[in-house]
Amino acid sequence: MKITGKNTQLRTVEISDAKFIVQLRTQSEKTQFLSQVENNLAKQHAWLQAYKHKELNGEEYYFVIESKTGEELGLVRVYDLQTDSFCWGSWLIKDGAPQSTAIESALLIYEFGFGQLAYKKAHFDVRKGNDRVIAFHQRFGARIVNEDDLNYYFNYTLEDYLMIKQKYRRYLN
Numbered sequence: 001m002k003i004t005g006k007n008t009q010l011r012t013v014e015i016s017d018a019k020f021i022v023q024l025r026t027q028s029e030k031t032q033f034l035s036q037v038e039n040n041l042a043k044q045h046a047w048l049q050a051y052k053h054k055e056l057n058g059e060e061y062y063f064v065i066e067s068k069t070g071e072e073l074g075l076v077r078v079y080d081l082q083t084d085s086f087c088w089g090s091w092l093i094k095d096g097a098p099q100s101t102a103i104e105s106a107l108l109i110y111e112f113g114f115g116q117l118a119y120k121k122a123h124f125d126v127r128k129g130n131d132r133v134i135a136f137h138q139r140f141g142a143r144i145v146n147e148d149d150l151n152y153y154f155n156y157t158l159e160d161y162l163m164i165k166q167k168y169r170r171y172l173n
């Protein structure tokens, strides 16, 4: 599956992406606020095999963020699909990716969740201290609805997204 934007696209991961995923997820300075992934290609293969079943069942979607020419730029995941809200996260962009990759990939995730999956709400959590990402979501109009020692919990609605989509339409096409 592929979701295409202006300079960026999301395509569902394949087993053959295991190496890219392990490389990116074991870069310590970028993954401080993400759960730990082992530097073990066989384990990643097995994880991706299990994931592909979930994707087939429509339970979870894991994407490689790519340039339009197919250069791998990062990763992002849609999971915890509740009746009325989808969750996204595991968002990671490699150093040196074009500056618009973050905005474009976030817009494409919302196009997917609110458009293709037809949800009216989204939720996600961000670790306390991950200030850059907290600011990113707040600029998109997301609201903190809860917190605990570890995380802030955000909600985002289709209405929030439609306003942002209008504002950032130049990043979509």
Ligand SMILES: CC(C)(COP(=O)(O)OP(=O)(O)OC[C@H]1O[C@@H](n2cnc3c(N)ncnc32)[C@H](O)[C@@H]1OP(=O)(O)O)[C@@H](O)C(=O)NCCC(=O)NCCS
Binding pocket: 030, 031, 033, 034, 089, 090, 091, 092, 093, 094, 099, 100, 102, 103, 125, 126, 127, 130, 132, 133, 136, 139, 140
């Ligand atoms: C999360 C992540 C993918 C976000 O990507 P990012 O490139 O850091 O995102 P930024 O907030 O810096 O946004 C990219 C650019 O768009 C700009 N931008 C972001 N939101 C914007 C907005 N709403 N309007 C205008 N410009 C905006 C930023 O200012 C930045 O520009 P700059 O490089 O000139 O400063 C990246 O930081 C990452 O890989 N982090 C490590 C993993 C992680 O913590 N993931 C999140 C887990 S919840």
